[in-house]
Amino acid sequence: MPSPSATERAVSPVVGVALVLVVTVCLAAVVGAGVLATTTQLPEERSATPVALSLSVSGDRLTLAHRGGRALDVSELGVTVAVDGTELRHQPPVPFFSARGFRAGPTGPFNVASDGSWSVGETASVELASTNSPQLTSGATVTVRIVADGRPVARLSATV
Template structure:
């Protein structure tokens, strides 16, 4: 029976069946799979970073800049736009502080009559006026005695103008 054995059945030939073939067909399988996985991970990472970058968004345009002065006489706050970009008061939020404390009622510019304020404001703060506040224009409003804290001679008033969440201007004045 031994004479019918072929070279393929020899112990040496069976051991060589589990090793890579001499023609090289099995040799590149592992490196190829590694390269494919590396490319897939790179693409997934790039997609994640790209999505995160787009999700944060970019501002549509730079915020405006302005130079504003404040004067306070008794209960009237007068703000003068001295220089810079025209401001649309419909996009502004004004925060008034007296000696560090926020007024209970803040001015909802533009407005005509609002709780915590006397009558209608002047200039672009008045809802009947052009809402564009340009350099050289003055706007004023009067704080009512029902608003707290009260404005008293010697009090420090700080007014902060915001466009959205961006702080445009912070001005201070002493009540005269």
């Protein structure tokens, strides 16, 4: 049997490397497609439109302003207030007029007499009553979390 020439021996490793590269690229494509298929957005993330809100604190009054984005249906909102990381004993049930732990008559869309929609340019405020705790003290950090229909909308912080 004649021995293979130098050119025939050189072709075998090149073909082998080319086949390994093709197999690697194919496997990478399959794995990549699988990963992309499993990282789709949740329905609530797809439908969520960004909303820009701001928070200011003056004395016992928390004022939230709607700065941009879609209008919010106040009847779907949940508001949670914390002072220095401790949630208030009584949370504001929006919309309301008189609620435990808060002075009567919140303003803007948080008032039950409003049209029920919180739009760009509108402000909403609530005032803590002395029966709620913890109280707002100078230097305290107030955090307000807002959810709409159970989905997070905003997390705002301000210093008293």
